[in-house]
Amino acid sequence: MTTLALPRSLAPAAQDALCAHCGAAAPAGSGFCCTGCEAAYALVNRLGLGSYYGRRALDPDRPPPRPDPLAAIDPTAFAEAAGEGQWTLDLAVHGLHCAACVWLIETMLAADPAITRARLNATTARLSLAWTGPREKAAQLAAQVGALGYRVAPIAASDMRADREESRELLHAMVVAGFAAANVMLLSVSVWAGAAGEMGSSTRDLFHWLSAAITLPALLYAGRPFARSAWAALRIGRTNMDVPISIGVALATAVSLFETLNGGAHAYFESATMLVFFLLVGRYLDRRARGQARSAVMHFLSLARSPARRILSDGSSETVAPEALRPGDLVQVASGEKLPADGVLLDGESSIDTAVLTGEALPKAARQGDLLHAGTVNLGAPLRLRVTALGDQTLVGRIATLVSEAEGGRAAYRSIAERVARGYAPTVHALAALSFAGWVLLGGADWRMAMLIAAAVLIITCPCALALAVPASGLVAASRLARGGVLLKSATALERLAEVDTIVFDKTGTLTLGRPRLVRDGGFAEADLAAAAELAAVSRHPLSRALVEATAAASPAEGVAEHAGQGLSLGGTRLGSRLFCGIEDDDGAVGPELWLTRPAHEPVRFRFEDALRPDAVEAVAALRASGYRLVLLSGDRAPSVAAVAGAVGISDWQSALLPAAKAAWIERARAEGRRVLMVGDGLNDAPALAAAHASLAPAHAADATSGAADAVFQGERLGAVPVLLATAKAAGRVARQNLVFALAYNALAVPLAIAGFVTPLIAALAMSSSSLAVVGNALRLNGSGRRA
Amino acid sequence: MSALVYLIPIALLLGLGGLAACLWAARAGQFDDLDGAASRILFDDPETNRRTRK
Numbered sequence: 121m122t123t124l125a126l127p128r129s130l131a132p133a134a135q136d137a138l139c140a141h142c143g144a145a146a147p148a149g150s151g152f153c154c155t156g157c158e159a160a161y162a163l164v165n166r167l168g169l170g171s172y173y174g175r176r177a178l179d180p181d182r183p184p185p186r187p188d189p190l191a192a193i194d195p196t197a198f199a200e201a202a203g204e205g206q207w208t209l210d211l212a213v214h215g216l217h218c219a220a221c222v223w224l225i226e227t228m229l230a231a232d233p234a235i236t237r238a239r240l241n242a243t244t245a246r247l248s249l250a251w252t253g254p255r256e257k258a259a260q261l262a263a264q265v266g267a268l269g270y271r272v273a274p275i276a277a278s279d280m281r282a283d284r285e286e287s288r289e290l291l292h293a294m295v296v297a298g299f300a301a302a303n304v305m306l307l308s309v310s311v312w313a314g315a316a317g318e319m320g321s322s323t324r325d326l327f328h329w330l331s332a333a334i335t336l337p338a339l340l341y342a343g344r345p346f347a348r349s350a351w352a353a354l355r356i357g358r359t360n361m362d363v364p365i366s367i368g369v370a371l372a373t374a375v376s377l378f379e380t381l382n383g384g385a386h387a388y389f390e391s392a393t394m395l396v397f398f399l400l401v402g403r404y405l406d407r408r409a410r411g412q413a414r415s416a417v418m419h420f421l422s423l424a425r426s427p428a429r430r431i432l433s434d435g436s437s438e439t440v441a442p443e444a445l446r447p448g449d450l451v452q453v454a455s456g457e458k459l460p461a462d463g464v465l466l467d468g469e470s471s472i473d474t475a476v477l478t479g480e481a482l483p484k485a486a487r488q489g490d491l492l493h494a495g496t497v498n499l500g501a502p503l504r505l506r507v508t509a510l511g512d513q514t515l516v517g518r519i520a521t522l523v524s525e526a527e528g529g530r531a532a533y534r535s536i537a538e539r540v541a542r543g544y545a546p547t548v549h550a551l552a553a554l555s556f557a558g559w560v561l562l563g564g565a566d567w568r569m570a571m572l573i574a575a576a577v578l579i580i581t582c583p584c585a586l587a588l589a590v591p592a593s594g595l596v597a598a599s600r601l602a603r604g605g606v607l608l609k610s611a612t613a614l615e616r617l618a619e620v621d622t623i624v625f626d627k628t629g630t631l632t633l634g635r636p637r638l639v640r641d642g643g644f645a646e647a648d649l650a651a652a653a654e655l656a657a658v659s660r661h662p663l664s665r666a667l668v669e670a671t672a673a674a675s676p677a678e679g680v681a682e683h684a685g686q687g688l689s690l691g692g693t694r695l696g697s698r699l700f701c702g703i704e705d706d707d708g709a710v711g712p713e714l715w716l717t718r719p720a721h722e723p724v725r726f727r728f729e730d731a732l733r734p735d736a737v738e739a740v741a742a743l744r745a746s747g748y749r750l751v752l753l754s755g756d757r758a759p760s761v762a763a764v765a766g767a768v769g770i771s772d773w774q775s776a777l778l779p780a781a782k783a784a785w786i787e788r789a790r791a792e793g794r795r796v797l798m799v800g801d802g803l804n805d806a807p808a809l810a811a812a813h814a815s816l817a818p819a820h821a822a823d824a825t826s827g828a829a830d831a832v833f834q835g836e837r838l839g840a841v842p843v844l845l846a847t848a849k850a851a852g853r854v855a856r857q858n859l860v861f862a863l864a865y866n867a868l869a870v871p872l873a874i875a876g877f878v879t880p881l882i883a884a885l886a887m888s889s890s891s892l893a894v895v896g897n898a899l900r901l902n903g904s905g906r907r908a
Numbered sequence: 909m910s911a912l913v914y915l916i917p918i919a920l921l922l923g924l925g926g927l928a929a930c931l932w933a934a935r936a937g938q939f940d941d942l943d944g945a946a947s948r949i950l951f952d953d954p955e956t957n958r959r960t961r962k
Contacts, residue, residue, distance in 0.1 A: 175951070219947030230960040238960040242944030284940075291934050299927040303920065323912070330916065 142269060143178045154668070155675060160268050167228055176220035193266075194259040197427040197439045198274035206236065207255050211247040211262065213240065214271040225265055235261075246275065274427075290404045293342040297397040300338030301390070304331045305884075308390040312881045321383065328380040331389040335373060342396050343369060345403065360538060361587045364545040368578045369396060375575040386572060391579050391883050398891050399587055406591045428460035429453070431504065442510075449507045453498045456660050462514040463505035465490045470500030471661065482636070482662060482712055499660045500682065535612045537590040540859060548581040555874045569876075576878040580869045585890040589858030592898035597851035600902055605834040606844050607819075613830035615855075616814040617848035619795045623743060623841070624786065624808070626800035627754035627764050630818065631736050633836060634801065636662055636712055636728035638670040644716075648724045652716045655680050655688045655695045663714050664688070664695075666728055692719040732767060739838040740768045746842065749794075753782050755804055782808040799841060816841065847901075854901055858894045865890045 138144070141157035141164075152158040164172055199209045216222065222240045225247065229238035234257065237250035247265070251257055262272050307327045314324065343366070350362035369392045376387035431437050431450040442460040445451065450466070453459055459472075471483040474496045483499050486492060492505065494514040511517055552574045559570035598608045608614065628634050638649075649671055656664035657676035680690045687696010694701045694717045701715040703723055716724045733739075744750055752773035754761045761775040777785070786808050789796050798805070798812035809815035809828040817829035833840035869886055872878055878886075933939065 219944065219950065222944055222948070223951040226960070235960055240944070241941040242947070243941045288934065291939055292931060295927065295930045295934060299923055299930075303923045306919065326912075330920075334920075 140173070154671075156267075157269070163267055164224065164228075167231060169224055169227055172220055172224045175223070177218045193262060193273065194427060194439065195262050195272070195274035196256050196258040197441050199255050199258045201255075202250060205252050206250055207252075207258070208237075208248070208250045209258050209261075210275045211249065211265070211272045212275050213245050213247050213265065214273070215269060216240075216242070216245050221270070224268065225270070228264065228268070229261065247272070287404070287407050290345060290400065290407060293345060294397070294400040294404050296338050297342035297393060297400050300334050300342070301393040301397040303334055304390045304393050307331050308387075308880065308884070315385075324385070325380070325383050328376075328387045328389075331387060332377055332380050335389040335393055336377075338393060339369065339373060339396060342400060346396070346399070359542060359545045361541045361544075364541075364548055364578075364581070365395070365399065365587065367549070368581070372575055372579050375571060379572070382568075384568075384572075386880050388575060388579055388880050388883065391880060391887060394884065395579075395887065398888075402588050402591050402595075405595050445507055445510055447507050447510060451505045451507055452502060453505060454502050455498060455500065457498055459492055459494050459496050459498065459505065461494050461505070461507045462509035463492060463507045465492055466504040466506055468501060468503060470498055470503045473497040473499050473660075473662070497660075535590070535615055536855065536859065537587075540586065544586065548578065551581070551870065551874070552577045558874075559876070573873070573876045576876075576883060577870065577873040579883050580873040580878055580886060581866055585862035585865060585887075585894045586859065588891055588894050589862050590855045592895050593851045593854040593858060593901060596898045596901040597847050601831075601844060601847055604840065604843055605819075605837075606831055606840050607834070608831045610830040613814060614848045614851045616795075616830065617797065617845060618852035620748070620797040620814055620845065622749040622751065622789060622794045623797045623799065624751045624753055624782075624789075624812070625770070626798075626805050627752060627756055627761055628730060629801040630799055631740075631752070631764055631768055631838070632730045632732050634730065636666045637731045638666050639727040639729050640670075641727055644724045644726060648716060648721075649726075651693070651718065652695050652714070652724070652726065655690055655693065658682065659688055663712060663726075663728055667714065667726060687714075693717070732764070733836055733838045735837050735839045736768050739842055740770060742839075742842040743845075744769070746845070748845075753777050753785060753808070755779070755782075779804040779807050783811045786811045797845075816844065850901055854898055858897055861897070862890065862894060 137151065139153035139157050140151050141161040142153060144153045152161065164170060195209060195211065199207045202208045213225070219242060222242050225240050226238050229235050229249070232251075234253045235249065235251045237248060240247045249258075249261060251261070265272050307330055311319070311324055311327050313319075346362045346366050346369070349360065350366040353360045353363060372388040372392045376389050376392070378384075379387050427439050428442050428445055429437050429452045430440050430445065431452055437452055445461055451460060451463065465486050465488055467488055469485065469487045472486045472492060473483045474493070486500075486503075491508070493516065494509075495516045509515075509517075555577050556570045556574035559565040559573055560567055563570075565573075594614050597614055601608060610616075625631050649667070653668050653671040654675065654677040656667040658680045659665075659682055677690055680688050682688050683696070683700065687694060687700040689695075695714060698713070698715055701717045701723060703715050703717075712728045714726045714728070716726070740750060750770045750772065752761065752765050752770045754764075754773070754775050755777055756775060758775040761773055765771070765773040774785070782805065786796050786798060790811075790813070795813040798809050798815045799817070800809055800815075801818045805817075806828045809817065815829045816831050816833060819832045819834040831844065833844070865886070869878070872882075938945070
């Protein structure tokens with residue numbers, strides 16, 4: 121049982137109230153943590169949807185995002201025409217925490233008469249919209265959802281179409297196989313029951329014919345996924361589990377058909393259909409579990425897709441999707457927007473948030489002629505860019521290519537099921553052939569009886585339990601992890617995670633939260649903070665945002681001027697760097713800081729630090745107690761790395777490492793025979809993530825990083841890492857138990873089949889019971905998780 | 909045994925009916941959002957929503 125934890129943010133003593141909208145800590149008496157939440161709360165109540173607050177279930181560890189008017193995007197360029205003045209748009213919605221959110225968003229949008237479709241899929245967090253009227257309404261709709269605190273991003277409908285087609289095909293195949301299995305079993309049970317009693321041979325033959333009529337078309341349709349995969353493996357000279365499955369099913373059906381034609385007593389139609397049905401169920405569930413992780417990653421990819429504003433030769437501008445840009449185009453990037461392409465800054469200066477590339481929270485200054493990279497965010501004044509590289513050619517794109525090359529090594533990893541399959545298939549086929557030859561040559565049986573026995577051997581060995589053994593345990597582990605906020609992307613991730621003996625952490629954004637937080641060191645009064653926040657509220661600089669986050673409702677002041685890379689000013693009041701505020705350098709600076717100078721006031725200093733994840737110390741201690749070797753590899757300067765390493769208790773650390781050096785460190789460790797788990801978030805970690813034996817990234821990580829990782833974890837807690845590793849080990853244990861059980865069952869049943877004792881009834885019983893046993897054993901994983 | 913002549917076709921027709929319903933539900937997207945469907949019934953459905961949930 122889990123105990124109900126208080127929100128950690130409650131801890132500061134001065135704050136004892138919760139924000140009525142987002143549930144974060146709020147100053148006593150105000151009721152809200154920020155103006156955005158106040159506005160969202162008013163909006164919800166104005167629409168008459170106030171019952172939302174009674175219905176929702178907030179997870180104290182994962183508070184919903186705050187409404188952020190500065191994060192609004194305009195998805196107009198992604199809206200697609202659907203005829204007769206209709207437009208459709210798919211949006212990824214980030215920050216859903218329970219079913220009440222789905223209800224709130226759908227009901228709010230439905231109140232608008234122009235909207236003809238507003239459907240939010242809770243599984244994939246995709247909002248599908250259709251409306252009549254102007255295309256530009258897209259911006260208003262996105263802003264409406266954004267005002268409630270959810271982050272939205274456009275997704276191209278084609279991105280997920282192929283994926284959905286595939287799972288739909290599996291679902292259809294499963295439904296057809298289920299229908300066939302149930303009806304054929306009905307007929308078969310009658311035959312088995314009648315064999316002891318008065319059923320005549322003509323009735324039996326009729327039942328066999330009916331079974332054949334159901335089985336043949338059903339298997340031709342439902343068996344395609346296996347046949348395709350088996351054929352693909354055979355063509356490149358390999359074998360997988362689908363090869364014995366396909367051969368077994370095909371042979372059982374062929375022999376049964378032959379028996380039916382000749383009025384024989386035994387037919388195996390029900391075994392063939394049941395086998396296919398069981399396997400399809402396993403495959404469909406497996407796909408669903410990993411589909412969740414895939415759609416989560418796709419969301420973060422889509423958050424990165426921002427429309428571009430192209431400046432035409434006549435000076436006007438148009439909004440286009442980033443794919444429509446060409447090198448040489450002029451692009452305008454507003455404040456707070458992502459750069460759509462690599463390019464050269466044409467004029468002026470700005471500050472650029474390069475966190476996506478370096479993982480560092482503080483922005484860099486950019487001057488005229490500087491080369492800026494796609495994916496970074498313009499925090500200063502609007503800037504103009506001459507596009508030099510697009511898509512794959514950008515720095516981000518090149519890193520992604522690097523990552524997929526490094527992943528080639530991991531693709532060669534053989535899962536335990538594949539290793540078993542490689543020896544298994546030839547063995548059972550040889551056994552079947554031998555028993556056929558043995559019965560004909562030594563047993564003196566006619567070839568028809570020998571054929572039946574050989575078919576029985578193949579059916580009894582058909583790896584139903586074996587093929588379910590590993591996926592079943594993986595599926596249960598994956599869904600248990602998903603409830604804890606960890607999403608598995610790769611099919612073999614659990615097996616590789618279970619083998620890990622060394623864990624490498626990145627610093628910024630992995631051990632720490634990756635964004636600055638105001639340190640309440642007593643150097644300023646609340647009134648100073650409120651005065652500073654009024655200026656800071658207009659800026660997107662991370663330090664300004666941290667300042668605003670630390671205050672109650674801060675309303676932005678009018679007429680604030682932002683000086684890129686220096687600070688903010690309003691009349692005689694200045695908020696910014698030491699130099700900007702005219703403070704003498706006293707070498708007392710530790711970490712980032714802001715100064716506030718006002719006429720007739722003493723200068724005030726605000727210090728910031730990149731806070732550790734709330735449970736980083738406990739998580740690291742738990743990992744060390746489990747016997748893992750822990751290493752901290754960072755691109756940051758030595759003093760700050762040493763400080764974090766000391767705080768969490770990692771003695772083995774290195775600083776100022778380039779991305780390639782991190783990957784090289786991991787290659788060396790691998791050469792020494794160590795199995796490394798890399799945990800990192802920046803794009804600079806992507807090569808290291810791909811080089812490691814297994815990898816994990818926080819869900820906010822850069823696109824290519826979450827693409828390279830085997831698993832992503834959501835929320836602020838690092839405790840996901842020990843939980844993930846423990847679950848992987850438990851899943852590995854259960855998978856091995858299942859394999860041993862499946863092989864033991866075969867060792868027992870095969871001699872019976874070879875001896876000719878196996879009738880269709882026994883085959884069906886043995887197959888179902890072994891499959892159920894394996895699935896039941898896997899479900900134990902779920903139970904042990906609840907106790908923990 | 910003569911009852912089989914009509915009982916079996918009836919059984920098969922019922923089965924086929926179920927299969928058709930299942931395939932229709934899959935095609936209509938009813939299996940696309942299993943998590944959401946489970947909790948949707950807990951909420952009132954204002955008149956306006958019916959128009960927009962396609």
